[in-house]
Amino acid sequence: MLNKLIANMLPYMPKKLIWVFSKRYIAGETIEEGLLASKLLNEKGIEVTVDVLGEFITTLDEAEANMHEYFELIERFTNEGVKGNFSIKPTMFGLLIDKDVCFNYIHEIVALAASKNSFVRIDMEDSQCVDMEVEIFKKLRSEFPKNVGLVLQAYMRRTISDLEDMKELNTAASPINFRLCKGIYVEPESVAFKGYEEVRANFLAGLKYMFENKMYAAIATHDKYLVDESLKMIGEMNIPKNMYEFQMLYGVTPELRQSIVDDGHLVRVYVPYGIKWFRYSTRRLKENPKMAQHIIKALFIRG
Ligand SMILES: Cc1cc2nc3c(=O)[nH]c(=O)nc-3n(C[C@H](O)[C@H](O)[C@H](O)COP(=O)(O)OP(=O)(O)OC[C@H]3O[C@@H](n4cnc5c(N)ncnc54)[C@H](O)[C@@H]3O)c2cc1C
Structure with a gap:
């Protein structure tokens, strides 16, 4: 209860204090820091998907500036040989404006x-964006079948029917590439499963559907149960290594991540960086309110 209260106060706390706890989840503010974090992960045998923070925009000028930032990111990362790819949030490019x-x-x-x-992976945002993000993905996939992927959220009731709908786009030459995650936004029961076990069950149903239909699966979770069940499915269905990978967020469950790498599976870490880290951080900290205890301790220490 107290943790939740503190978590809700996070946006009003001094930025410097939030940074103390956020740096675990964010590579930094600059492209150099994003590059450094990615190269260090590459050295550990881990690939990356890099995200420029900045989903909260109100003008198309900001959207255009975000596009240029991604141009620079793609140029720098590919020129410097970083093993990885890129994640984008369509609202950052004006989805809800035009x-x-x-x-x-x-x-x-x-x-x-x-x-x-x-x-480039198109992240999935809240339910008002899902139809539009699926549509953007379908259009881009027809032009760039090997270069674009989408995210599906296991908490959404529609996820299996989205998979069925997009099955016709799948080809052996360019398997359709989905990241499957639980889903992070607060959604009404009418569109989303609310029970922890229901979401887990839908996650595994979605993954099974993807494997049965020879789609590429990026299994994005820190839930040990889901990691273990996914590994079991991969073994039982004899899924080749070029048809799946595991994904985790920067700074989250590094031991579980390392155990997957040590077992010989591809792991990719989602590396966020950028000056707009504050809103991202407060959301991450709200997801894990226990961390708020540390913030209040730090408040006292700082007197
Ligand atoms: C690579 C990646 C990309 C994602 N992209 C999207 C997206 O496009 N759209 C979307 O809606 N969601 C996205 N998500 C978020 C996802 O939907 C979940 O909200 C998030 O991953 C938590 O779910 P979980 O499967 O890890 O299970 P949980 O049950 O939430 O977590 C399992 C365990 O992991 C640990 N853990 C989880 N989160 C944290 C944390 N922040 N700090 C410390 N420990 C933690 C805890 O030990 C927890 O018990 C993404 C997640 C990942 C890993």
Whole structure:
């Protein structure tokens, strides 16, 4: 209860204090820091997917600036040989302001990545965005079948039917590439499963569907039960290594992550960086309110 209260106060706390706890989850503010964190992960045999923080925009000028930031990111990371790809949030490119402009900006980003033989993952945002993000993905996939992927959220009731709907896009030459995660936004029961076990069950049902239909699965979870069940499914269904990977967020469950790497599976870490780290951090800290205890301790220490 107290933890939750403190978590809700986070946005009003001094930025410097929040940073003490956020640095675990964020590579830094600059592209150099994003590069450094990614190279250090590469040295441990881990690949990355890099995200520029900045989902909260109100003008198309900001959307255009975000596109240019991704251009720089893609140029720098591919030129410097970082093993990894890129994640984007469509709202950062104006999805909720003008969806055609947003599509054009994302198209430019994916075209640049494709020219470098790289890959862009479209993150899935809250339920008002899902139809539009599926549509953007479908259009881009027809032009860049090897260079673009989407996220599906296991808490959404529609996820299996989205998979069925997109099955026709799948080909052996370019398997459709989905990241499967639980889903992070607060959604009404009418669209999302609310029970912990229900979400887990839908996650495994979605994963099974992807494997049965020869789609590429990026298994994004820190839930040990789901990691173990996924590994069991991979073994039982004899899924080849080029058809799946595991994904985790920067700074979360590094021991579990390392155990998967040590077992010989590909792991990719989602590396966020950027000056807009504050909103991202307060959301991460709210997900894990126990950390708020440390914040209040630090408040006292700072007097
Ligand atoms: C690579 C990646 C990309 C993602 N992309 C999206 C996306 O596009 N759209 C979307 O809606 N969601 C996305 N998510 C978030 C996801 O939907 C979940 O909210 C998040 O991963 C927590 O779910 P979980 O499966 O780890 O299970 P949980 O049951 O939430 O966590 C399992 C265990 O992991 C540990 N853990 C989890 N989170 C934290 C934390 N912040 N700090 C410390 N320990 C933690 C705890 O030990 C916890 O008990 C992404 C997640 C990952 C890993």
